[in-house]
Amino acid sequence: xxxxxxxxxxxxxxxxxxxxxxxxxxxxxxxxxxxxxxxxxxxxxxxxxxxxxxxxxxxxxxxxxxxxxxxxxxxxxxxxxxxxxxxxxxxxxxxxxxxxxxxxxxxxxxxxxx
Amino acid sequence: xxxxxxxxxxxxxxxxxxxxxxxxxxxxxxxxxxxxxxxxxxxxxxxxxxxxxxxxxxxxxxxxxxxxxxxxxxxxxxxxxxxxxxxxxxxxxxxxxxxxxxxxxxxxxxxxxx
Numbered sequence: 001x002x003x004x005x006x007x008x009x010x011x012x013x014x015x016x017x018x019x020x021x022x023x024x025x026x027x028x029x030x031x032x033x034x035x036x037x038x039x040x041x042x043x044x045x046x047x048x049x050x051x052x053x054x055x056x057x058x059x060x061x062x063x064x065x066x067x068x069x070x071x072x073x074x075x076x077x078x079x080x081x082x083x084x085x086x087x088x089x090x091x092x093x094x095x096x097x098x099x100x101x102x103x104x105x106x107x108x109x110x111x112x113x114x
Numbered sequence: 115x116x117x118x119x120x121x122x123x124x125x126x127x128x129x130x131x132x133x134x135x136x137x138x139x140x141x142x143x144x145x146x147x148x149x150x151x152x153x154x155x156x157x158x159x160x161x162x163x164x165x166x167x168x169x170x171x172x173x174x175x176x177x178x179x180x181x182x183x184x185x186x187x188x189x190x191x192x193x194x195x196x197x198x199x200x201x202x203x204x205x206x207x208x209x210x211x212x213x214x215x216x217x218x219x220x221x222x223x224x225x226x227x228x
């Protein structure tokens with residue numbers, strides 16, 4: 001299956017792309033940074049840094065953490081965080097729809113195997 | 115200015131994204147791999163490898179080289195190569211149009227500075 005990915009580059013080398021969105025979704029699904037890191041096969045440290053980067057992008061937090069801190073505490077998305085995910089995925093869906101013909105053209109000219 | 119980028123991942127870890135497309139455009143514009151590499155600030159070797167990767171994706175070549183070989187010879191896009199660029203850029207344009215509202219929402223919530 002061909003996959004299309006969107007990356008958004010804001011001014012000042014600030015970026016929103018599939019990695020940050022997948023992390024937000026995994027936090028929403030697992031309820032913790034630890035769970036999200038595990039689900040995505042990354043270290044807790046990497047997930048934490050990526051989440052901090054995402055929170056630093058916006059004036060409104062995308063996530064909130066419950067008590068327990070670095071080890072036991074849960075994490076969840078704020079409604080703003082959920083909206084970011086929804087909007088990113090809807091951009092992707094619109095892209096898939098509008099690119100369908102072009103993707104099919106490329107697929108038809110792909111070398112076999114790969 | 116916010117920029118949106120599309121990456122296309124085909125089966126078998128084969129990828130078409132902004133790097134390969136920019137290279138094809140630069141070859142079209144400069145008429146050689148050397149010129150394209152210079153325009154993109156990459157080594158000749160890197161440009162050559164990237165072009166080989168792009169040619170290996172498809173059953174039809176995206177570029178052709180004139181006599182002169184590695185050093186002096188010119189390079190140009192085939193009509194198939196030109197079509198790849200056109201289709202990729204039209205996918206991007208459609209994305210920009212459909213994502214406009216969501217991008218504006220994200221920009222409105224961006225932290226100042228950055």
